[in-house]
Amino acid sequence: MAQTTHAPAPDAAATPTPSRLGQWNSAVTSYYLLVGATLLLLVLGLVMVLSSSSVEALASGDSPYSVFFSQAQYAVIGLPLMWVASRLPVRAYQRLAWPLLAVGLLAQLLVYTPLGRGKGGNQGWIAIGGFSGQPSEALKLALVVWLGAVLARKQPMFDDWKHAAVPALPIAAGAVGMVLLGHDLGTAIIMLVLVAGALFVAGVPMRIFAGASVAAGLAVAVLAIGSRNRISRITDWFSGNCDPTAGCYQTKHGLQALATGGWAGLGLGQSREKWSYLPEAHNDFIYAIIGEELGLIGTLLVLALFGVLAFAMFRIIARHRDPFAQIVTGGVAAWIIGQALVNMGVVVGLLPVIGVPLPLVSAGGSALITTLVALGVVISFARTEPGAAEALAARPSVVRRSLAVIGRTRA
Numbered sequence: 001m002a003q004t005t006h007a008p009a010p011d012a013a014a015t016p017t018p019s020r021l022g023q024w025n026s027a028v029t030s031y032y033l034l035v036g037a038t039l040l041l042l043v044l045g046l047v048m049v050l051s052s053s054s055v056e057a058l059a060s061g062d063s064p065y066s067v068f069f070s071q072a073q074y075a076v077i078g079l080p081l082m083w084v085a086s087r088l089p090v091r092a093y094q095r096l097a098w099p100l101l102a103v104g105l106l107a108q109l110l111v112y113t114p115l116g117r118g119k120g121g122n123q124g125w126i127a128i129g130g131f132s133g134q135p136s137e138a139l140k141l142a143l144v145v146w147l148g149a150v151l152a153r154k155q156p157m158f159d160d161w162k163h164a165a166v167p168a169l170p171i172a173a174g175a176v177g178m179v180l181l182g183h184d185l186g187t188a189i190i191m192l193v194l195v196a197g198a199l200f201v202a203g204v205p206m207r208i209f210a211g212a213s214v215a216a217g218l219a220v221a222v223l224a225i226g227s228r229n230r231i232s233r234i235t236d237w238f239s240g241n242c243d244p245t246a247g248c249y250q251t252k253h254g255l256q257a258l259a260t261g262g263w264a265g266l267g268l269g270q271s272r273e274k275w276s277y278l279p280e281a282h283n284d285f286i287y288a289i290i291g292e293e294l295g296l297i298g299t300l301l302v303l304a305l306f307g308v309l310a311f312a313m314f315r316i317i318a319r320h321r322d323p324f325a326q327i328v329t330g331g332v333a334a335w336i337i338g339q340a341l342v343n344m345g346v347v348v349g350l351l352p353v354i355g356v357p358l359p360l361v362s363a364g365g366s367a368l369i370t371t372l373v374a375l376g377v378v379i380s381f382a383r384t385e386p387g388a389a390e391a392l393a394a395r396p397s398v399v400r401r402s403l404a405v406i407g408r409t410r411a
Contacts, residue, residue: 041302041305041360042079044305051271053281056274071365081373085377085379088377094149096145140190140194147199151323152323186355189354197334237251254278260292270292283363302358312382325384333378339359340358343362344358
């Protein structure tokens with residue numbers, strides 16, 4: 001009788017079931033990376049805002065928790081808005097593109113009415129009742145969604161330079177110009193980076209992209225040279241003999257905070273520079289306080305989390321089939337990652353002091369809410385990547401998963 005041979009049991013590593021490495025190719029990888037990194041940065045930001053602002057709040061006669069409670073309130077507003085934004089379909093954003101832009105431009109115009117307020121030499125806030133906000137933050141989001149809708153529709157006609165440039169470049173330049181009227185060069189630069197990211201992902205011909213970049217660079221240079229405050233910041237940055245008690249005071253104390261922190265930091269809450277030495281410790285220079293209290297490990301963690309956001313957004317651009325989603329994601333990536341790199345570059349002395357906050361981490365209500373909503377928009381695109389909707393729909397509900405965990409624990 002012929003001997004029956006039995007095939008060896010298949011090796012678990014050779015089976016087509018997802019391995020740990022294969023899970024990075026899952027349809028929902030972008031979704032989970034975006035949600036996880038966003039929430040971690042938000043929590044870290046709230047903790048560091050509390051730590052870095054408590055001393056100044058006490059010195060001004062307020063509660064040590066006043067700035068933290070304000071930031072937490074904005075987070076409580078922003079998180080549900082992010083959730084709603086993550087559930088809207090792609091087509092809804094395309095239909096909302098023009099209304100959002102109109103509302104964003106109108107809100108920015110209110111800055112130059114009696115409702116407008118100035119801060120630090122910039123006219124960029126509006127105050128209505130007890131609410132104070134920065135309309136330019138909302139204008140960033142409106143502009144990136146509008147650019148996605150217009151450029152996606154114009155893509156087949158990019159061979160004609162007029163279709164590639166109009167109306168995207170004139171309206172984008174007008175939006176940036178409205179911000180510049182309030183002397184907020186930092187926000188205007190981030191908006192230019194946003195526009196560049198959207199144009200690049202859309203595939204605008206390089207001659208138009210290069211021409212627009214040169215024009216934007218020249219405009220920024222002219223504006224910087226035309227302001228005594230801005231040119232002094234630039235010359236201080238280039239100077240090897242900058243006065244540490246004047247023009248380089250903030251940069252000096254930011255670097256001292258980073259140097260004092262060492263590898264592991266002085267410990268949470270133990271910063272010395274936040275005792276009225278480092279201006280804007282809870283805002284533009286919060287990265288320095290992170291370095292002082294949490295050390296190089298803390299600063300690298302923040303950098304890694306922004307790297308995760310960048311990877312997830314680049315993954316969406318590469319995998320999504322809708323040009324609108326790709327372009328909007330490219331603009332949001334350029335905005336958030338570019339702003340984070342500019343902020344960190346200023347703190348470590350690689351760039352002159354510009355005055356832009358660290359997204360999701362620095363104190364600032366309108367910036368936090370708008371950033372959360374922008375990431376919610378990108379998360380909605382992650383949910384519609386090929387295969388993502390089916391994978392998310394197949395997940396057990398939170399209640400079922402919780403009951404399963406409880407059942408296993410009791411067993």
